[in-house]
Amino acid sequence: MSIRANIETVKGKVAEACRRCGRGPGEVEIIAVTKTVDIQLIMEAIDNGITTVGENRVQEAWQKYQTIGQKASWHMIGHLQTNKVGRVLQFADLIQSVDSLHLAREIQRQAEKLRRVVAVLIQINTSGEETKFGFQPETASEAVEEIATLANIKVKGLMTIGAFLPDPEEVRPCFRMLRELRETIKTRIAGSVEMEVLSMGMTGDYEVAIEEGATMIRVGTAIFGSRG
Numbered sequence: 164m165s166i167r168a169n170i171e172t173v174k175g176k177v178a179e180a181c182r183r184c185g186r187g188p189g190e191v192e193i194i195a196v197t198k199t200v201d202i203q204l205i206m207e208a209i210d211n212g213i214t215t216v217g218e219n220r221v222q223e224a225w226q227k228y229q230t231i232g233q234k235a236s237w238h239m240i241g242h243l244q245t246n247k248v249g250r251v252l253q254f255a256d257l258i259q260s261v262d263s264l265h266l267a268r269e270i271q272r273q274a275e276k277l278r279r280v281v282a283v284l285i286q287i288n289t290s291g292e293e294t295k296f297g298f299q300p301e302t303a304s305e306a307v308e309e310i311a312t313l314a315n316i317k318v319k320g321l322m323t324i325g326a327f328l329p330d331p332e333e334v335r336p337c338f339r340m341l342r343e344l345r346e347t348i349k350t351r352i353a354g355s356v357e358m359e360v361l362s363m364g365m366t367g368d369y370e371v372a373i374e375e376g377a378t379m380i381r382v383g384t385a386i387f388g389s390r391g
């Protein structure tokens with residue numbers, strides 16, 4: 164397995180998906196999902212053009228950060244407990260997985276202490292699966308409106324994990340829903356939020372996600388191989 168070749172393959176597919184829907188490949192950022200991946204392999208990915216990594220466990224990410232540091236930008240993409248927020252603010256550039264008001268308020272509290280503004284995405288449960296974290300689409304607009312009032316939080320957009328279905332075409336409605344939700348929210352609270360980011364699409368479905376407007380895709384397996 165060659166990480167360099169895998170990255171080239173993903174980039175090629177991103178470019179093709181962009182061409183199909185009239186977007187520029189520069190509009191889609193590839194986040195390499197590095198959970199369970201060894202530091203050496205992460206460094207190899209960075210040496211081959213990866214600039215941002217996504218981790219879903221705070222402790223694991225923090226350990227890797229001790230070695231890798233600012234050679235990459237770090238995104239938190241997994242469910243975050245409020246007692247880990249302080250740690251996350253020490254290394255993460257974007258928290259993609261804000262899935263409750265409780266968590267948002269804790270991020271605000273800690274960010275204010277640090278006199279920083281923290282960039283976040285609001286996670287939406289577009290699949291309706293009970294096991295998935297995220298705001299329900301029906302309550303998302305109100306939640307974003309509330310979070311947008313927190314002075315030390317900058318809402319950059321929305322994130323979702325699509326339904327776990329074998330055919331990516333079946334996941335398309337989840338991605339479409341996220342894009343439409345973004346438009347609804349932008350109209351409703353014009354001015355106070357940017358909402359330019361749509362983080363959606365993983366190894367099995369990122370091409371469809373790009374067709375539906377993804378600006379960030381989170382890809383693990385296609386770059387590093389199966390996590391076993």
Ligand SMILES: *Cc1c(COP(=O)(O)O)cnc(C)c1O
Nearest residue numbers: 196219240365366381382383384
């Ligand atoms: C693991 C994970 C991914 C990457 O999944 P792959 O199928 O390996 O590409 C993306 N997003 C989140 C939130 C994840 O936990």
